[in-house]
Each structure stands twice: as C-alpha cells, then as structure tokens.
Amino acid sequence: MNKLLFTLLFIFWTGPAMAQSASAEPRLWYSELPQEPNQTVRIYAAIPNTTGSDVLAKLEFVDGDQVLGSLTTLALVDVDINGWLDWTVSVGDHSIFARIVDLQKSEIGLDPSEVSMAVTTTAAHEFVIVAPAPVASETSDDEKTNVETIKESLSTARDVAGPIFSRTREILEAGSEKLAERRDRLQEDIESAVAEAAAEDSEVLLSSTEDGETIEDREDGEVKGAEFSTEQTLPSVWQRLGVLALGVGVWLLKTWWAVVIIILILIRMLFKIFRRKRRPVY
Incomplete structure (x- = not known):
C-alpha cells in the first residue's frame, strides 16, 4: 500500500x-x-x-x-x-x-x-x-640565483686562471729558447773540437817531417824511418768526437747506464793507447 x-x-x-x-x-x-x-x-x-x-x-x-x-x-x-x-x-x-x-x-x-x-x-x-604534454615549469627565484652564482664563479675562475696560463706559456717559450741556445752551443763545441783535432794532427805531421823522418816506398806500402800512419792520427779525432758525443748524451740522458758505457769506452781507449806506446819503433 x-x-x-x-x-x-x-x-x-x-x-x-x-x-x-x-x-x-x-x-x-x-x-x-x-x-x-x-x-x-x-x-x-x-x-x-x-x-x-x-x-x-x-x-x-x-x-x-x-x-x-x-x-x-x-x-x-x-x-x-x-x-x-x-x-x-x-x-x-x-x-x-x-x-x-x-x-x-x-x-x-x-x-x-x-x-x-x-x-x-x-x-x-x-x-x-590522452594525457596532456607536461608543461615546462618556470624557473624559480632560487634556481635563477644559483645560475647567476655559477656564472659569477666561472667568470672569477677565468680571470684567475688567465694570467696563470699566460705565465705558463711564457715559461715554456723561454725554455724552448734556452734549449735552442744550448743546442747551438753544443754544435759550436763539436765543430771547434773537430777543428782543434785536425790542427793537432797537422802539427804532428809537420813536426815529424822536420825532425828528418821520411816515408819511402809508398808504392810498396813499406815505411822506413819513423813509423807514420794515419792509424795514429785519425783515431784520435774520432775518439775525441766519440767522447764528446757520449758526454753530451750523458748530460742529456743523465742515466746510470750511459755513465757505465762511457766508462767502458774510456777504458778501451786507454788500453789502445797503452798498447800503441809499447809498440817498437824501427
């Protein structure tokens, strides 16, 4: 109802x-x-x-x-x-x-x-x-402040690092110039050593001829009087150049094995000189 x-x-x-x-x-x-x-x-x-x-x-x-x-x-x-x-x-x-x-x-x-x-x-x-595309949020004041702080820090770092880089470049350029000067000086020393060695050999040759020492029978290769041979003059030039080159190598490399090598070469040279002095002269 x-x-x-x-x-x-x-x-x-x-x-x-x-x-x-x-x-x-x-x-x-x-x-x-x-x-x-x-x-x-x-x-x-x-x-x-x-x-x-x-x-x-x-x-x-x-x-x-x-x-x-x-x-x-x-x-x-x-x-x-x-x-x-x-x-x-x-x-x-x-x-x-x-x-x-x-x-x-x-x-x-x-x-x-x-x-x-x-x-x-x-x-x-x-x-x-469909879900709407995300809307890019606006940069907050704090984020803007952080960005400005980072920019200022980068600018300060650039200002500080600039002079350091310039000074480093100057030092490297000066070092390159010094190395070039040392290379030229070594070249001059080598040329001077070669010239001095050649002059000494020439003096030895002249003095031996002035003392009455003669070289005969050149066609047969026999030497009479004082024994004179290029073996006594030319090795001295190359020996000196070798010692000078090894000295330069030691100065540049500054390693113990280079020192050992030059010592062994000097001992060998002394041994050759000692044997030459004991050779009889006819």
Whole structure:
C-alpha cells in the first residue's frame, strides 16, 4: 500500500516533466564532450519504455567493464526511461553506455512485478583521452640565483686562471729558447773540437817531417824511418768526437747506464793507447 501511494505521488509531481513521447531508439549524450582528464561532465541516457505499462527501472552507467554509477527511476507508459550521472573524465580508452539492470511493472493496486523489454541498452560511445604534454615549469627565484652564482664563479675562475696560463706559456717559450741556445752551443763545441783535432794532427805531421823522418816506398806500402800512419792520427779525432758525443748524451740522458758505457769506452781507449806506446819503433 505504501509503495502504491509513493508511486502515485511521484507520478503526480513528476508527470508533467516526464510526459513526453518515447524515443525511437535508446540514446546517450553528454552535457559537453569529454576532451581532457579531470573534466567533469554529465552523462544522459534515455531508453524507450516499450512494456505497455508504467515501470520502475534501475539504470546503470558503464565504462567498458566498470560500472560508473546507477540510479532508480520511474517511467510512464510509452515514455523514455531516462536518467543522468556526473562523471570525472580519466586518461585512457573509454566505452560509455547505459543499461537497465532491473525493470518492474507498476500497476495501480498491484505490487510491482518483473517485466522485460527487447532493448535495454544504449549504443556504446568509444573514445580515447590522452594525457596532456607536461608543461615546462618556470624557473624559480632560487634556481635563477644559483645560475647567476655559477656564472659569477666561472667568470672569477677565468680571470684567475688567465694570467696563470699566460705565465705558463711564457715559461715554456723561454725554455724552448734556452734549449735552442744550448743546442747551438753544443754544435759550436763539436765543430771547434773537430777543428782543434785536425790542427793537432797537422802539427804532428809537420813536426815529424822536420825532425828528418821520411816515408819511402809508398808504392810498396813499406815505411822506413819513423813509423807514420794515419792509424795514429785519425783515431784520435774520432775518439775525441766519440767522447764528446757520449758526454753530451750523458748530460742529456743523465742515466746510470750511459755513465757505465762511457766508462767502458774510456777504458778501451786507454788500453789502445797503452798498447800503441809499447809498440817498437824501427
């Protein structure tokens, strides 16, 4: 009895608003099209009442396999079973539709009873909501301050390092000049040593001829009188040059094995000189 009274009162107050002819087919629409995440829209649905009687229906709004919400509504005969639901749009694929999950016939003086209809679901509306591109945040005051501090530090470091680099370049250039001077000086010393050795050999040759020492039988290679041979003059020049070159090598390399080598060469030279002095002169 109470359900019947409630139904009659609901029809009395809402009858004028719901007294519209049924649609030809189920419909689904929005207060505005869903376009971006976190947008709130109202989803409307209308399904024709083809039962031939007043009905009490439970209408569900569904997104794919997820039920967004439901409501219970009353509909007059030959009038749409309609309702709405507010929905907050989310990112992803969507398939929105409405369906009737519980339908009962409401007759005057009788308890509600189950009834069926041929069409109880709206067509699905499918769409995709894409996440918006991230917006580059503005640089905060602290970040700007840090950037300025870094720039000042780099500028200060450049000012400090500039003179150091210049001084280092000057030192390297001066060192190169000194090395060039030493190389030229060594070259002059070598040339001077060669000239002195040649002069000494010439003096020895002249003095030996002035003392009456003669060289005979040059065609047969026999030497009479004081023995005179280029073996006694030429080795001295190359020996001196060798000693000078080894001395330069020791000065440049400054390694223990170079010192050992020059000592061995000097011992060999002394041994040759000693043997030469003991050679008999005819």
